[in-house]
Amino acid sequence: MRIALFITCFNDTMFPGTGRAVVTVLERLGHTVEFPREQTCCGQMHFNTGYRPDAVPLVDRFSRTFAAYDAVVTPSASCAGMIRENHPVLAADLGDAALQRQVAEVMPKVHEFTEFLTDVLGVTDVGARFPHRVTYHPTCHSLRGLRLGNRPLRLLEAVKDIDLVDLPAADSCCGFGGTFAVKNAETSGAMLADKADGVLATGAEVLCAADNSCLMHIGGGLSRRDSPVRTMHLAEILAATEGTRDDRAW
Incomplete structure (x- = not known):
């Protein structure tokens, strides 16, 4: 192929x-x-x-x-x-x-x-290891547009040593929406605050998603609260092999 x-x-x-x-x-x-x-x-x-x-x-x-x-x-x-x-x-x-x-x-x-x-490819276990507490945000395009369903979660669940926790109100929008965040800043900010509250409630070390645009938006909100929560694209977690013989920089 x-x-x-x-x-x-x-x-x-x-x-x-x-x-x-x-x-x-x-x-x-x-x-x-x-x-x-x-x-x-x-x-x-x-x-x-x-x-x-x-x-x-x-x-x-x-x-x-x-x-x-x-x-x-x-x-x-x-x-x-x-x-x-x-x-x-x-x-x-x-x-x-x-x-x-x-x-x-x-x-x-x-x-x-x-x-x-x-x-x-028909795979869920891609050989990843990521020993951290992670929560997943299903972005609007992944959830409502492409209807990815549980595909991302199935991949995350197969990652070795991951502590995967549910995100409260996971299906709610983070408020980004491209230019929506600029043209409707107050509404966007309120939505972001709700999403950040949910992320912090999980006690997660890492928030992941399938769209970096939404992660950038949420990550900005978290950083302004001086939160230590990191944002990572789901692909980066699947690429990780922390603590294994295959561990390498990518």
């Missing part, structure tokens, strides 16, 4: 370690991962803020860049959702038959990281 990593512009700029973690896990499972350098943004920022025509060239570029691969894996539920749900919409709006065919061929090959592991 020819696998490509779609890192997303947000992760590439702010959290490149997440991409390295995805590659570490997949290589540990015996797969080679390629990184097409031609990749850019999926167009989510443009689409969500009403700049649909500006997103179309990005849709075209994405589908051409990843056309040759059997699977495209991304550590972002929101970007996976954008590609699968809205790339066809943009291609249809344009009325470009060639682009519609192009998108239709690539779209089914795009997988969020945890669903690729569980649904495509």
